Amino acid sequence: MLQSIVTLEAIKRYNGQKEINFPSRTVVTAEARSWAERNGLTIKIGGKPIGPTPEYYRESRDNRIVISVIGEDRVGIIARVSGVLAEHNVNILDITQTALEGLFTMIMLVDAGKASISFEKLKEALIKAGEEIGVRVDAQHEKVFRFMHRI
């Protein structure tokens, strides 16, 4: 029988296989191709490999995190925050600071690619450290800022 369309739901049935060859007239949706790529499944159509997944559907491997610290200026804020980062093997790429409506504001860009703990745990540790020294600390993936402010 003709296999005209292979959707995301359909491709999942081949989970665990290494390679699958569809007849030459088969259409494989972008979502299905993306899923196959992520799950190590090579798709061929009529014996020929299909092209790469469109960028849009690719998984982001973005380890850059923005850490923001807002609060009253005092001695040791940077030391405390960077202490937490060093402890968990997170590399600081850039630091800027400014005064926003009289408040001390520090923004750190870090690379958590080699971090020893998960993002969630790192965020918790940073928030806790912030609470100890009376400043508000938050961590977010850098991507959200790029997405919102850059075309």
Next chain:
Amino acid sequence: MTVSIEEILETIQMVESENLDIRTITMGISLRDCAHSDIKKMGQKIYDKVTGYARNLVRVADELEKEYGIPIINKRISLTPISIVAESCAQKDYTYIATIMDKAAKEVGIDFIGGFSALVHKGFTAGDINLLNSLPEALSSTKRVCASVNVAATRTGINMDAVLAMGNIIKETAELTSDRDGIGCAKLVVFANAVEDNPFMAGAFHGIGEPECVVNIGISGPGVVCTALKKLGKNADFGQLSETIKKTAFKITRAGELIGREASRRLGVRFGIIDLSLAPTPAVGDSIANILEEMGLEKCGTHGTTAALALLNDAVKKGGAMATSYVGGLSGAFIPVSEDAGMISAVEAGALDINKLEAMTCVCSVGLDMIAIPGDTSAETISAIIADEAAIGVINNKTTAVRIIPAPGKKAGDWVEFGGLLGRGPVMDVNKFDCAVFVRRGGQIPAPINSLNN
């Protein structure tokens, strides 16, 4: 840094003090393979399918919220209209299916599940009638189930038999939930030109042209738009107003686009659309009415309100359309009364009445939304209100809806309390003159001519 400190602080401020959030991640699930002649077996299939697909919905949404720092308020599910799925059941009462939907929603940890719906804009099948008959009981005996009925479309006209039936169903539902101000009606939407990919409750259902499973995103952010306009001051001209709203809508929508793409990847489900609707909540500073007032109106509802809303709605779409690959759903500003503190205040002050709200629905989605009316309003009057709103939708090629609550025992000026996101609000007066002969005529108001369009 690849982004500037100003940009980072702007986003943080939007979230912290201007209520920027993603209003909803809604997973649409097709139930077309769940049909069965035995309602119990069908119920089991529905339960298994919904809980299977949506198992990770709440967890993934919570993860994304943490990682990106943008709150995701609601996680919801929309299903294939139950009238279609249940049509081949031997049983006529579909209330059981509503209880199954309720149970599945509870199991996966979501607050609303939509799709207890029927599409009857050109007539009824047996399944449609069974669903309509089951509505009052289904809505009063469940907490999370949302229902919708499409009674009109531009290409078919208005099914006035359905409109009259809905008047009666709304009355019946209100009476069955009279101990809670008729809250059953807050979960029931009557549509004209209903869309298949709407992520917003109570009107969400998974349309028949949709894929097996999909995630749709509803954005939010009236507070962000309001603050941006406030910064402009009183001397900015309309070009500047529009420009500012567009830029703000762009940023809000980009946040939604990012969350949508990531949610889709992590759930292993196709990303559907972003609904570019500015959705208010009862929270202070999260109001559409306040935006209109910021433009220079003393109170929302005064003369000029329709023009202001038209500008807002159009600019949001222009800015948002550029920020996402796929726009869909209702995509327009919502003006629910009980869910918007500014609207409530405008009604209380006497600035806003049901007639002005109807006029406003001509230039925005989605219609007369979350309006409490006196409990003694007749079914015929409610039907006529639905007919008016449907006519606006049908003639103007747009979606309109009515979600109206005839609050039992309440009269104009009294208050109703629904709690949570459904909010609270004053009961609004309706026109006292009779329209029963008109709505009881029966039949179909024919589809309109679309070329001579003035």
